[in-house]
Every structure is written in C-alpha cells, then in structure tokens.
Amino acid sequence: MTTAARPLPRDLVTATVRFCRLLRARGLAVTPVESRDALRTLELVDLGDRSEVHRALRTVLATRPEEFPAFDAAFEAFWGGRTAPVPTGGPAEGPAPLVEAHFPRARDGALDFAEWTDFGEGEGEPVGLPGLSDIEATLGKDFSGFGGGELEEVARLAAQLARRLATRRSRRLRPTRRRGRVDLRRTMRLSLTRGEPVELARRERKILKTKLVVLCDVSGSMDLYSRLLVQFLYALQNQLGRMETFVFSTRLCRITEELKGQPWTAALARLGDVREWSGGTKIGESLRAFLADWRRLLDRDTVVIVLSDGWDTGDPAILGEAMSRIRRRAGKVIWLNPLLGSPDYQPLTQGMTAALPHVDAFLPAHNLESLRALAGHLKP
Amino acid sequence: MRDEIRKIQALMEGAAYITDPAVSTAVHLALTLGKPLLVEGHAGVGKTEIAKVLARMLDTKLIRLQCYEGLDTATALYEWNYPKQLLRIKLEERETRSVAEKEADIFSAPFLLRRPLLQAITEDGRPPVLLVDELDRADLEFESFLLEVLSDFQVTIPEIGTISATHRPHVVLTSNRSRDLSDALRRRCLYLWIDYPSFDKEVRILKTKVPGINERLAGQIARAMQSLRRMKLAKVPGVAETLDWAAALAALHADHLDAELVRQTLGCILKEVEDVKRLEADLAAGRFSELVEG
Numbered sequence: 001m002t003t004a005a006r007p008l009p010r011d012l013v014t015a016t017v018r019f020c021r022l023l024r025a026r027g028l029a030v031t032p033v034e035s036r037d038a039l040r041t042l043e044l045v046d047l048g049d050r051s052e053v054h055r056a057l058r059t060v061l062a063t064r065p066e067e068f069p070a071f072d073a074a075f076e077a078f079w080g081g082r083t084a085p086v087p088t089g090g091p092a093e094g095p096a097p098l099v100e101a102h103f104p105r106a107r108d109g110a111l112d113f114a115e116w117t118d119f120g121e122g123e124g125e126p127v128g129l130p131g132l133s134d135i136e137a138t139l140g141k142d143f144s145g146f147g148g149g150e151l152e153e154v155a156r157l158a159a160q161l162a163r164r165l166a167t168r169r170s171r172r173l174r175p176t177r178r179r180g181r182v183d184l185r186r187t188m189r190l191s192l193t194r195g196e197p198v199e200l201a202r203r204e205r206k207i208l209k210t211k212l213v214v215l216c217d218v219s220g221s222m223d224l225y226s227r228l229l230v231q232f233l234y235a236l237q238n239q240l241g242r243m244e245t246f247v248f249s250t251r252l253c254r255i256t257e258e259l260k261g262q263p264w265t266a267a268l269a270r271l272g273d274v275r276e277w278s279g280g281t282k283i284g285e286s287l288r289a290f291l292a293d294w295r296r297l298l299d300r301d302t303v304v305i306v307l308s309d310g311w312d313t314g315d316p317a318i319l320g321e322a323m324s325r326i327r328r329r330a331g332k333v334i335w336l337n338p339l340l341g342s343p344d345y346q347p348l349t350q351g352m353t354a355a356l357p358h359v360d361a362f363l364p365a366h367n368l369e370s371l372r373a374l375a376g377h378l379k380p
Numbered sequence: 381m382r383d384e385i386r387k388i389q390a391l392m393e394g395a396a397y398i399t400d401p402a403v404s405t406a407v408h409l410a411l412t413l414g415k416p417l418l419v420e421g422h423a424g425v426g427k428t429e430i431a432k433v434l435a436r437m438l439d440t441k442l443i444r445l446q447c448y449e450g451l452d453t454a455t456a457l458y459e460w461n462y463p464k465q466l467l468r469i470k471l472e473e474r475e476t477r478s479v480a481e482k483e484a485d486i487f488s489a490p491f492l493l494r495r496p497l498l499q500a501i502t503e504d505g506r507p508p509v510l511l512v513d514e515l516d517r518a519d520l521e522f523e524s525f526l527l528e529v530l531s532d533f534q535v536t537i538p539e540i541g542t543i544s545a546t547h548r549p550h551v552v553l554t555s556n557r558s559r560d561l562s563d564a565l566r567r568r569c570l571y572l573w574i575d576y577p578s579f580d581k582e583v584r585i586l587k588t589k590v591p592g593i594n595e596r597l598a599g600q601i602a603r604a605m606q607s608l609r610r611m612k613l614a615k616v617p618g619v620a621e622t623l624d625w626a627a628a629l630a631a632l633h634a635d636h637l638d639a640e641l642v643r644q645t646l647g648c649i650l651k652e653v654e655d656v657k658r659l660e661a662d663l664a665a666g667r668f669s670e671l672v673e674g
Contacts, residue, residue, distance in 0.1 A: 029563055037413060044412050045405070046382040052405060059406045060413075063566035065420070065573045184462045185454075188486075296516070296557040325614065 008042055016042060019078050023061060026070050034061055050079075066293070154228065157368055158235030161375050210378060211242040213297050213330070215290060217308030219249035219281035225338040225366070229307055232371060234259045234267055244297055248286035254294070281311050283351055284318030291325055298329035303378055307336045307365060312351030320354035327358045334377055335359045341366030384408055388437075397426070397433040398577075398585045406572040407434065416530055416551035418566065421574035423556055424618020430572075431511035431552035438550070441508040445496040447518035453525060457535060459493045460486075487539035497529055501545035510549040516559045527565050577619060579606055585619060590626045600637045600672045601626055605649075607671050608659075614652040624648045639668035 008016075020035040037060045045056045054075055062071045214233055218226045233245050237259040245256050258270040287306075298304065304326055312319055327333045335355060339345045341364040347356060356362060361377045364370040381401065388411075389404040407430070410417040419427045435442035445456055465486045472482060494502065500510040512526065529535060533545035553569060555561055577585060582602040586593055605622050625648040634641055643663055650656045662671070 029567060031567065034567070037415070040413060041409060044382070044409060045385070049381050052381055052385070052401065055402050055405045056409060059402075059409055059570050059572060063418075063563065063569075063571050064560075068573070185460060188460065188462055188465055296559055299558065 008039065012042065012047075013039060015078075019057075019074070020061070022074050022078055023071065026074055028062065028067050028070060030061055053079075153368060154232050155235040157371055158232060158239050160372070161236060161239075161378065210331075211297075211299075211302040212236075212240060212244070212305065212378075213294075213302055214243065214245045214305045214307065215252075215287065216245065216247045217249065217281060217283065217306075218247045219311070221281065221309055221311045222338070229338075229365065230271070231264070234264060244294070246290060246294075248283070248290075250280055250282045250285070252286040252289040280313050281308075281351075282314040283308055283310070283312040283355075284314045284316065284320075284322055287322035287326065288318060291322060295329065298326065300331045302330050303332045303334065304330045305334045305336060306355075306359075307338075309337055309339050310335075310347060310349045310352030310355065312349070312354075314351075316350040316354035319351050320358065323355045323358035327360075332360045332377075332379070333358065334361045334363060334374075336363050336365035336370075336374070338364065338366040340364035341370060382408070384412075391437045392433050393588075395433045395436045396588055397429055398581060398588055400581060403430065403572065403574065406570060410552075410570050411550065413570070414548060416553055416569045417572060418553045418555065418561070418569035419572045419574060420555050420557055422576065422616060422618055424620030425574045425576060426619055427554040427574060428511065428513055431509050431513075431554075434550060434552065435509040438506070438509065440506040440550075441503060442511060443496050443500045443503070443508050443549070444511045444513060446513050447515050447522070449517055449519060451518045451522050455495060456522070456526075457495050457497045457529075458537060459495060461491045461493050465491055483539075489540070492537070492540070497526075498535055498543070500549040500551075501529075501533055501535065501547075502543060503546070503549070507547040508549050510551045512551065512553045514556060515553050516555040516557060516561060520562070523562055523565055527562075527568060530568055576609055576616075579603065582606070582619070582622060586622065586626055589623050590630060593626060593630065594635055596636050597629065597634065598626075601629070604637065604642070604672050608649065611658075613650065613655045613658070615650070615655060617649045617651075621649045621651075637672055639663050639666075642668065642671070 016038055017035055020030045020038060023030045038057055041056050041060050042053070045052050047053060054072075057075070058068065058071050062068055214236075216226075216229060216233060218230070222229075230247075237243050237245055237256065238261065243256070244254065245259055246252055246254050255271060259267050262270075283306075306323075323333070337345075337347070337352070340347075340362070347353065347362070363374060363377065365374075385401070385404050385408045388408050389399055389401070392399045392404060392407070406417060409415075417430075419430055421427055431444075432442060468486050468491075469482070475482075496510070500508055515523065515526070518526075530551060533548055534542055536542045579602050582605060583598050586598040586601060590598075601622060605617060609616050625645060628645045628648045629637075629641070632641070632645070643660065646656055646659060650659060662668075
C-alpha cells in the first residue's frame, strides 16, 4: 500500500509549518515530529479536496476530540476559504455540550486577584459568616477572616493529606518476603542454585495512590472561602500525581493545568483568565457538564470532592440526578460545605437537600482543622 | 479524494465494514506513515472491528491483546514456561553440568512463552495487525511500558538479550475513554474519533450485517436509534445494540416496528433501568411515532 509521493511546493511547506505553530499557540501539543508527519500527510492526500486535507491533518495533529473545535477553528482561520463543515465531527456534534478544556480569554471585568482579600458581595446571594467567633488560633480560624500569609500552613497540610492518600493496594504485584502470591519466576531462579523449588518467592499487591477529582464552587456566595480553598487545592494539586481540579459557578472549567507546577502567583495570574469567578451558581448544570465530558475520570479508585455551600439557582432535580450518577461511578463522594462550620447551619437549601442523599460524607470546610479532618475520609 | 483512500474504503466495505471518509483516511495514513492508530469513541461504535477488518483486508494475522486492570508484562509480553523448566531441572538433577550451563539452557528460546506483544514483533511472514484493545482499562504503568515497545519495536529479556522486531506490525489501539490516556502515548499515534453513525450509514450497516432485512424496517430501526441517542439516556446505545435489536426483530419475524414490539425488545437497546422506564413511559403516552419518525 505505497503511495507515490509528489514533492510539495515550497510555500505549502512553509504554510504547513506556520499552521502547526498556530495550533501550538492554541494549546494543541504539536511538536516538530507532528509537523513532519503533517508534511508527509499532505503528500498522501488529494490537495484539491479540502475536506480530505482537513480530515487527514486532524488525524495527525489532534490527539483527542476535545481538541477538534480548536483545530477546526484554526483550520478555518488559517486555510480560509469556504466553510464546508466536516461531516465527521467529535463529540461536539453529539447530544452533550462540550466543556471548553482551555480557558476562554477573560472578558471585560475579570476579577482582580490582588483584591481577593477585599470581600465583595455576590450577585444577590447570601454570604454566610459562620464560625467568626471561633478560637483565634490559626487552625480554628475561619477562612473568612484569613489575610495573606497562611499559604505555608495550607501547603503543609496538603502535603500531609497527600501522604495519607498513598496507602491503597494495587492489583499489580511486587516481590515481598511476607505472605503473598507465589512468584514462579523468582522461585525458579532460586531453585537453580538450591536444587528443589521448595523456597517459594512471593508477590503481593503493591500500594496504589488514590485519585482525586475536586469540583470547587467559586460563585458569589462562596467568595469568602474561595481564596483559601483554591490555595489549598493548589497545594494539593502539586502534591498529588492523580488529581483533577475543576471550578464552577454557572459553567464548569478545568483548572488542573493552571494550578500545576508553577508558583502560586503565576497560578493566580492564569486563574485570572477564568471568567467563572463570583457569578451565580448552577451546581446541577455544572456537574452535568462534568459528567458529559469528564466521566472517564470517575472509577472505583476515585474520590470525588464537591466544595460548595449548596446555594443553587438551577433546578434541584438536575443536581440530584447528577450527584446520583457521580456516586454510582466514583469510589466515594464527599461534599465539603464551609457553612457547616456554623453551629446553627442547617442544610435546608433546595440544592443541598437534593444532593445529600447521594453523598458518602458531608463535612465542614471552614478552617484548617476541618481540612485536616478530611484525611480520614479520603479512601474510596 | 485520493484513489488510495477510495481503494481502502472499497476494501473495507468488501470486508463487510461500512466506513466513512474519516475512517478510510485514517487507515490510509496509518498504513503509509507506519504509525499506530488510536481509535476512540463511545462503546459499540465498531472500534475493535477496524483492526479485524484491517487484518482481513491485508490478508494477515490479527494478534489481540485485551487490556484489563493489573495487566502486566508476563501476560502482555513474555513468560517463562515454568512446568517445562521444572521438568528439565528434575531430569538433569544427576548431570554434572554447572549451574551456569543449566541456567543458560532453561532460560533459552524453547522455554519462552511468547505473549501477544512479543508475538507481534517476531511473527514470521507478513507484518501482522496488533490490536491493543481497551487500553484505558490497563493502568498507567502498562501504558508507559507499551509506549516503550511501540517506539523501539524491540524487547529486552534479561536472560536472553534484546530481541528486535523482524518487521513493524500495524498497530491499532482502542479506548472507551473510561480513563484519559497519557499525552505521550497520544502523540505517538494517529488519532481517530468514531462518532455514532449517521442515519444513512446506520441503514447501510444494517443492510450489510443483517441480510434480508427489508428497507422499511432498517429505516425504522435506524430512525429510532437516532432519536434514542438524542434523548440523553444514561447509557446511550451504540451500533452493537442496533445490530442486536435487528437480530432480535428478525428472530420475531417482524417486518416493521410497532409500539408493542419495541416494548418487548427494549432489553436489546437499553441497559439501564431508568432508561427503560423512561422509554416505557414515552410509549405508554403514545409517543411511538415520534421515536420512529424523528
């Protein structure tokens, strides 16, 4: 199945390399290897057939359907011309709306993170102020009263939690001296020098790390807590290999990449581009969007944490249904509610009532002590 | 469209796989660029079938590695034949050969069990098709190991040394996206996303796979499947369900659909109790015609 390669015109080569650069700028992982493959691909397809060129380049340059919209837009923008839709789209054409994996650029009025300590009011949502009379020690101090310098304490706590998480057993085996399954391969080696296979080498299941998926509410009513909680998530994200973080208010945004592997200030600057902050709350819709696009993150080894006060302006039935579906797929579902720190808080909001039957643990998250207590619940 | 792509399309359809330009283009590129093809899509849209058809089309062997959690190199790559080794050790008990000699003997090729990956790169004759099925079920460690094999096409066995590929197999990997595969692996592959088929494609699939199905029934089934997939069910039915359903209807000698028949055969297409309840309610409310007319 060989194809006679025709040499490509020089300007087409240049154009293709520039197109690859454009894709890279739009967040696709296009390396020189892919650029080279793209050039070879153009020799293998009918250059007069625009949709064939589109299909072929997408096969080579995109690596997941979430990238298709970005690829298609870049292809349109770069190669211009007609707007013939390609009939074989990604899941965007399916029934579920696609969550934007990459952040939309900030529109007007993006939140200034430098002012994150100046607590503003959300869009008419109630602002809870529980536990203000707590002990003034850092641990017991309510996040709503936190200033700036507690990052270290938060980071230390995250490290502790991460260690606690690393205590589950995998189905893979590793050598052991204790009881375990017989390891025939090592037994055979031992018996060569000792004659009979009497000394059995054994294997046991190795320790497996728990996977975490965190869905954090950053709507107006959560403003008082968002800063500290996101700081905590930032610290945790950089401790755990298998953690995915999302924020939502009326829409869902994945912020795993934004939090990972960079200083807190840089992470903050990138988070500033997210326009979800301090809006209204549609928890049910956001969780449904999570299920539509990120369901594959859920399995029996995964603990899902929803961080929210439960003030939902959407349909509580949607929230209940989404929670029940998450519960069925995940190992464990934990709901952290900052308001639970207040002695007279009752989870009576419609959203909270709909969600609670589908939650394995309902815990407070208003101070560092409550986050520390979380460790005991983090095993699926 | 390039003739080569058209030819592949014809070959695949000749092997009873109804395809579209996206699939045939991807297969064409995988064959000519010599890169593995990563196929993703919902359950039951015919991902695995691509590898089978490819093997039939190229008239070569299909070697399949089914992934599961805990899959390790002993199952995927090679394993020593322990009973045979034991027997040999026992037989040679009284021989005076040195341990080193005995060891070299029992850790040699005749005692090696070739598992799918090793088989695929050492197969005699034409390059086979290697199908790594449901890679998302295997764990991350296995994925990185596979990446290594796929980039070097050689395998090192401590007791024997390095075995290089006699040829590069055509590699097809499938994933149901129950877990996200690593970027490194994705970059190594060409990517094909298979969506649910369009109405026309599904009718063609039905006519190919269910011989003797009449035009009207095929149209009604395909239409109903399109409506069902728009309903946001908990478990959206794929092409596999379509074919099961068509087979069930054929067994019932049905030549067209009606509400009662749909109710009786619901189990072929819907696999979650809430979905079944929902459709039953719709049917009870007399919404059958909406289902088959779209």
